[in-house]
Amino acid sequence: xxxxxxxxxxxxxxxxxxxxxxxxxxxxxxxxxxxxxxxxxxxxxxxxxxxxxxxxxxxxxxxxxxxxxxxxxxxxxxxxxxxxxxxxxxxxxxxxxxxxxxxxxxxxxxxxxxxxxxxxxxxxxxxxxxxxxxxxxxxxxxxxxxxxxxxxxxxxxxxxxxxxxxxxxxxxxxxxxxxxxxxxxxxxxxxxxxxxxxxxxxxxxxxxxxxxxxxxxxxxxxxxxxxxxxxxxxxxxxxxxxxxxxxxxxxxxxxxxxxxxxxxxxxxxxxxxxxxxxxxxxxxxxxxxxxxxxxxxxxxxxxxxxxxxxxxxxxxxxxxxxxxxxxxxxxxxxxxxxxxxxxxxxxxxxxxxxxxxxxxxxxxxxxxxxxxxxxxxxxxxxxxxxxxxxxxxxxxxxxxxxxxxxxxxxxxxxxxxxxxxxxxxxxxxxxxxxxxxxxxxxxxxxxx
Amino acid sequence: xxxxxxxxxxxxxxxxxxxxxxxxxxxxxxxxxxxxxxxxxxxxxxxxxxxxxxxxxxxxxxxxxxxxxxxxxxxxxxxxxxxxxxxxxxxxxxxxxxxxxxxxxxxxxxxxxxxxxxxxxxxxxxxxxxxxxxxxxxxxxxxxxxxxxxxxxxxxxxxxxxxxxxxxxxxxxxxxxxxxxxxxxxxxxxxxxxxxxxxxxxxxxxxxxxxxxxxxxxxxxxxxxxxxxxxxxxxxxxxxxxxxxxxxxxxxxxxxxxxxxxxxxxxxxxxxxxxxxxxxxxxxxxxxxxxxxxxxxxxxxxxxxxxxxxxxxxxxxxxxxxxxxxxxxxxxxxxxxxxxxxxxxxxxxxxxxxxxxxxxxxxxxxxxxxxxxxxxxxxxxxxxxxxxxxxxxxxxxxxxxxxxxxxxxxxxxxxxxxxxxxxxxxxxxxxxxxxxxxxxxxxxxxxx
Numbered sequence: 001x002x003x004x005x006x007x008x009x010x011x012x013x014x015x016x017x018x019x020x021x022x023x024x025x026x027x028x029x030x031x032x033x034x035x036x037x038x039x040x041x042x043x044x045x046x047x048x049x050x051x052x053x054x055x056x057x058x059x060x061x062x063x064x065x066x067x068x069x070x071x072x073x074x075x076x077x078x079x080x081x082x083x084x085x086x087x088x089x090x091x092x093x094x095x096x097x098x099x100x101x102x103x104x105x106x107x108x109x110x111x112x113x114x115x116x117x118x119x120x121x122x123x124x125x126x127x128x129x130x131x132x133x134x135x136x137x138x139x140x141x142x143x144x145x146x147x148x149x150x151x152x153x154x155x156x157x158x159x160x161x162x163x164x165x166x167x168x169x170x171x172x173x174x175x176x177x178x179x180x181x182x183x184x185x186x187x188x189x190x191x192x193x194x195x196x197x198x199x200x201x202x203x204x205x206x207x208x209x210x211x212x213x214x215x216x217x218x219x220x221x222x223x224x225x226x227x228x229x230x231x232x233x234x235x236x237x238x239x240x241x242x243x244x245x246x247x248x249x250x251x252x253x254x255x256x257x258x259x260x261x262x263x264x265x266x267x268x269x270x271x272x273x274x275x276x277x278x279x280x281x282x283x284x285x286x287x288x289x290x291x292x293x294x295x296x297x298x299x300x301x302x303x304x305x306x307x308x309x310x311x312x313x314x315x316x317x318x319x320x321x322x323x324x325x326x327x328x329x330x331x332x333x334x335x336x337x338x339x340x341x342x343x344x345x346x347x348x349x350x351x352x353x354x355x356x357x358x359x360x361x362x363x364x365x366x367x368x369x370x371x372x373x374x375x376x377x378x379x380x381x382x383x384x385x386x387x388x389x390x391x392x393x394x395x396x397x398x399x400x401x402x403x404x405x406x407x408x409x410x411x412x413x414x415x416x417x418x419x420x421x422x423x424x425x426x427x428x429x430x431x432x433x434x435x436x437x438x439x440x441x442x443x444x445x446x447x448x
Numbered sequence: 449x450x451x452x453x454x455x456x457x458x459x460x461x462x463x464x465x466x467x468x469x470x471x472x473x474x475x476x477x478x479x480x481x482x483x484x485x486x487x488x489x490x491x492x493x494x495x496x497x498x499x500x501x502x503x504x505x506x507x508x509x510x511x512x513x514x515x516x517x518x519x520x521x522x523x524x525x526x527x528x529x530x531x532x533x534x535x536x537x538x539x540x541x542x543x544x545x546x547x548x549x550x551x552x553x554x555x556x557x558x559x560x561x562x563x564x565x566x567x568x569x570x571x572x573x574x575x576x577x578x579x580x581x582x583x584x585x586x587x588x589x590x591x592x593x594x595x596x597x598x599x600x601x602x603x604x605x606x607x608x609x610x611x612x613x614x615x616x617x618x619x620x621x622x623x624x625x626x627x628x629x630x631x632x633x634x635x636x637x638x639x640x641x642x643x644x645x646x647x648x649x650x651x652x653x654x655x656x657x658x659x660x661x662x663x664x665x666x667x668x669x670x671x672x673x674x675x676x677x678x679x680x681x682x683x684x685x686x687x688x689x690x691x692x693x694x695x696x697x698x699x700x701x702x703x704x705x706x707x708x709x710x711x712x713x714x715x716x717x718x719x720x721x722x723x724x725x726x727x728x729x730x731x732x733x734x735x736x737x738x739x740x741x742x743x744x745x746x747x748x749x750x751x752x753x754x755x756x757x758x759x760x761x762x763x764x765x766x767x768x769x770x771x772x773x774x775x776x777x778x779x780x781x782x783x784x785x786x787x788x789x790x791x792x793x794x795x796x797x798x799x800x801x802x803x804x805x806x807x808x809x810x811x812x813x814x815x816x817x818x819x820x821x822x823x824x825x826x827x828x829x830x831x832x833x834x835x836x837x838x839x840x841x842x843x844x845x846x847x848x849x850x851x852x853x854x855x856x857x858x859x860x861x862x863x864x865x866x867x868x869x870x871x872x873x874x875x876x877x878x879x880x881x882x883x884x885x886x887x888x889x890x891x892x893x894x895x896x
Contacts, residue, residue, distance in 0.1 A: 098681065098783075098784065098785055099783055099784070100685070142630075143630050143634070145628060145630075149628070154628065154630070156634070166871070166875065170871045170874075171871065172869065172871040172872050172875055173869055173871070173872070174868070174869070174872055176781075176849055176867075177782075177783045177786075177847035177848070178781035178782060178783055178815075178816045178847070178848060178849050178852075179781070179815050179816050180593065180597070180602065180781050180815045180816070180817065180849075180852055180853065181781065181849050181867070182590075182591050182593075182602070182641060182781075182849075182851055182852060182853055182855070183849055183850060183851040183856060183864065183867040183868060184641075184856065184864060184867070184868055184872075184873075184876050184894060185638060185641065185642055185646075185876045185879060186591070186604070186637045186638060186640065186641050187872065187875060187876065187879075189634045189637035189638070190633060190634060190637070190638050190879075192634065193630060193632075193633065193634050194633055198633075209685065210685050233546065237548070237657065237658050238726065239687075239688070239725045239726040239727065240687070277687045278686065278687040278732065279687065279727065279732070284726065284727070333624075333626035333627070333628050333629065333630075334625075334626060335546075335547055335625045335626055336546065336547070337546055337547075338625075367626075367627050367628045368626045368627055368628070369628065399625035399626070400625070400626060401624055401626050401628075401629050401630075401631055402631060403630055403631040404626075404628055404630060405628065405630055407630070408631060408632065416631065416632060419624075419629070419631040419632070420622070420631060420632055421620065421621055421622070423614070423618045423619060423620040423621070424620050424621070424622055424632075424635065425632075426618075427614065427620055427635060427883065428632050428633045428635065430882040430883060431633060431635075431638075431879055431882055431883075433882065434878040434879055434881065434882035435875065435878060435879075446632060
């Protein structure tokens with residue numbers, strides 16, 4: 001099979017070097033490690049399709065890899081898989097400034113797409129901290145969210161066309177020159193978020209947005225989470241909302257310490273609010289915060305040092321926490337009203353299982369999203385599994401979802417039935433079987 | 449089988465009366481007629497599932513009917529089908545004003561949902577002229593658009609949960625208490641827009657929106673379509689955009705005549721612009737129109753008589769045109785830049801095929817959508833088919849899509865390959881076969 005792969009992509013694009021494979025068979029946090037048989041780097045959609053065909057015919061499993069920034073070990077191979085990397089599919093075509101869109105290769109990084117949009121005077125609607133590594137193909141496959149979801153939606157809302165290499169070795173190309181293309185099944189939404197189990201995305205048509213002329217940020221500190229939620233609720237559908245981020249004092253202090261800046265802490269819980277648009281929202285933002293139950297005066301304005309510091313902290317928190325050792329990560333969505341109760345119960349749960357761990361909370365509160373990270377959590381094996389499972393049950397109890405924006409990956413596949421009914425999972429499996437009858441593509445993720 | 453159906457839903461909810469069936473086996477315009485074997489009106493999702501099972505086991509075909517306002521003959525049965533009506537599934541649950549959502553039966557009319565949202569101080573994001581008849585189940589099945597798509601998106605963007613009775617007779621329930629629910633395949637988007645071929649929607653969780661505090665409308669008349677498009681392009685992503693509608697003078701005159709009001713005509717082409725939000729956009733709207741290439745002074749302001757008249761005309765045009773005889777309807781999307789060229793070529797094409805017909809144009813220009821209606825078009829049979837096919841080819845030539853917001857139905861199934869590649873159609877058919885192997889559900893639509 002290695003020979004067949006080399007014949008498709010060229011010998012220099014296939015590797016069986018154990019060091020290379022070991023470096024690719026591990027997840028971003030270093031917590032989860034698998035085994036791979038080969039690495040192959042196709043240079044086009046047709047090569048991807050041919051690689052898939054060759055692997056299927058040889059009975060090999062295939063795991064797709066983009067920027068390998070998955071936080072649910074979504075690119076960790078478990079069966080000596082062939083690793084199919086999209087890293088050479090980085091082409092970015094000319095931006096269409098009239099229809100506001102751009103066609104990009106699945107292996108282009110988020111940062112490269114943001115740069116191309118910016119150079120054309122436009123903006124790409126998704127932003128997240130891993131922008132220099134994360135590829136748009138991987139982000140689409142997990143329907144990634146991020147810091148701007150409250151304004152522009154997830155990756156799914158940006159994808160208006162795609163090329164996808166199917167498990168049968170054909171390439172499905174769905175592109176449209178129009179904004180609304182409503183003919184037949186919405187296969188675009190099906191492939192987006194399928195975590196690579198139904199096909200390999202090779203190119204995407206992405207929607208772009210105008211750059212707002214004005215932008216204003218406020219930072220508000222709260223003594224308790226209920227007060228923060230009640231302000232967040234008011235802002236999440238407000239005109240011009242551009243970001244609505246929660247961060248707790250513990251996360252802010254740990255991160256600021258590591259960055260060597262003063263900790264921007266004005267309460268136990270901080271809310272970062274950003275409004276943007278054709279008009280200046282500074283006055284309405286200040287007015288809306290006047291009667292809020294704050295722990296201190298809010299800092300309003302783009303130039304406010306507190307805003308800049310909190311943005312810096314919020315942006316860095318995920319990466320910085322890793323410096324304290326691989327954190328145990330939970331990514332959940334909850335109804336806004338359930339968040340304070342869940343946060344309290346989660347802290348108690350952690351104290352019972354891992355008294356040494358420091359639980360920190362941050363997230364995209366506009367979407368009810370919470371990233372709960374356990375720093376310096378020494379648990380592993382069965383003890384880690386016990387805490388993980390108990391947390392999943394707690395989330396379900398509070399009406400939450402086990403996966404918010406990171407996907408299911410390999411990490412959460414055992415908890416799929418907490419989020420989806422039997423009939424639902426059966427329908428998903430029927431779709432999977434229809435497109436990938438032998439189940440060789442991304443076999444470890446989602447269903448496992 | 450009739451006995452089996454009666455045992456499920458009660459004898460009074462099954463009919464084989466030829467008059468009843470004839471009245472239901474015809475499309476909204478009266479142009480297309482089919483044949484049905486029975487009408488059945490289940491009262492719950494479980495009854496819908498049981499009816500599906502019974503029909504499948506008896507080898508009967510099933511056509512699903514909601515408000516029967518399809519403009520592509522999407523509810524016309526062709527094989528003595530059992531007509532499954534959702535008309536009894538009208539329950540509307542209490543509005544959740546915190547998470548801004550409501551669960552409704554698929555048979556609830558759009559008007560009823562709009563009313564329920566309004567009574568809770570909120571707004572439903574989709575609006576269209578057939579609101580008193582169209583059901584939200586049918587609208588979701590066709591991913592309907594309408595007058596507010598430019599602001600809130602199509603039906604697909606409103607649906608955040610659903611109950612769907614599958615062809616195998618099980619009920620898939622996917623509901624989430626959170627805004628972003630990203631676990632597993634996006635089956636919600638798959639069932640939305642599937643035109644009832646993959647299952648019967650029985651209930652929907654719908655997103656609701658805050659009511660804007662301010663609203664302002666402008667009407668601008670243009671001598672040529674290029675000038676209109678260049679203004680439309682500027683507004684379609686503007687802050688607060690709430691409607692962006694095109695209507696030509698011919699449509700406005702015919703409609704105003706029928707309504708007995710003065711025709712609000714200030715140019716060959718009129719653009720209706722509405723902005724809404726927390727702040728008043730009147731000034732920015734007037735300013736943005738100052739340097740536009742208009743045929744006359746624009747009328748700006750909610751109270752402007754011209755605005756009110758044009759809204760009335762735009763709202764009524766679809767229905768009023770029917771008074772001149774069943775129009776031949778085309779519903780297309782085009783890249784904005786291609787619209788003037790297409791409009792000219794379409795008029796020429798019609799003149800060649802049906803010189804007696806009056807072509808009128810209106811549509812949701814923010815989405816590149818055009819409704820081309822041929823009034824008093826006397827063609828039928830092969831001559832109608834020849835014009836229809838030539839128009840479809842013309843649309844494809846201009847980079848347009850054969851179906852914008854009405855779906856494919858039975859009317860456009862022969863043109864699916866103009867919009868979708870072979871690999872794409874094969875993947876759609878694979879999904880259909882996975883969920884409905886015998887192909888008994890809505891057999892006439894989409895693939896035919």
